[in-house]
Amino acid sequence: MTTSTAQHQEVLSAVAGSVGPRGAFARIESLADRIRCHAKDCPEPAWYELASTPAGLMVRFATPDRWLSESIESDLMHFGDPIEELVEEELAELGWRGKVPTVKHFRDDAKLYTFENLLPGAEGLPMAELAEKFLLAYEAAFRSLGDVGGGDEE
Numbered sequence: 644m645t646t647s648t649a650q651h652q653e654v655l656s657a658v659a660g661s662v663g664p665r666g667a668f669a670r671i672e673s674l675a676d677r678i679r680c681h682a683k684d685c686p687e688p689a690w691y692e693l694a695s696t697p698a699g700l701m702v703r704f705a706t707p708d709r710w711l712s713e714s715i716e717s718d719l720m721h722f723g724d725p726i727e728e729l730v731e732e733e734l735a736e737l738g739w740r741g742k743v744p745t746v747k748h749f750r751d752d753a754k755l756y757t758f759e760n761l762l763p764g765a766e767g768l769p770m771a772e773l774a775e776k777f778l779l780a781y782e783a784a785f786r787s788l789g790d791v792g793g794g795d796e797e
Contacts, residue, residue, distance in 0.1 A: 648695060650770070654700060654771045655673070656673070658774050658775045659673050661775050662775060667779060667782050668683055669681040669684075669685075676694060676695045676696075677692045679691075680778065680782070682782075682786075685791050685792070687708035688706060688707055688708060689704065689706035689711060689791060690706075691781050693777075699762060702777045703758060704781055704785045705751075705756065705757045705758075706756050707754060707756070709756065711789060711790055712756030713789075714788070715789035718788045728743075729784040729787075730743045730780050730781060732784075733781075734777070734780045736783070739768070739773070739776050743760065744761055744763055745760060747759055762777055
């Protein structure tokens, strides 16, 4: 399901305003076609995005740091949980039940290690509320993987 760019801009603006006070992110940037929420306590550059694309709204985690990406991949392989299930668990904590579309993991043309998926249809839930839940669920799921959440270094 696609929506217009104007509708996407409304959702991006609403989500940027609602996630800021939650304190889940180090900083939030509003860019032309996305909001970028910088990972809090992450030792390397990493961020979460909600982006307007021709196919719909996309939620993603991205980092230019190969080692950070590999630490996430290592945890996913070690624990055996697909990232979709981890995000679904976090969404359930936020009161949303449904299936998370397949999360694509790749290195893009800008050499960013990226995990992303399109948002599913809102099905009765306002799109901004669904987008906020997905962004917060991504943050909670990735914070617990690899070195994303920082932690004690000895």
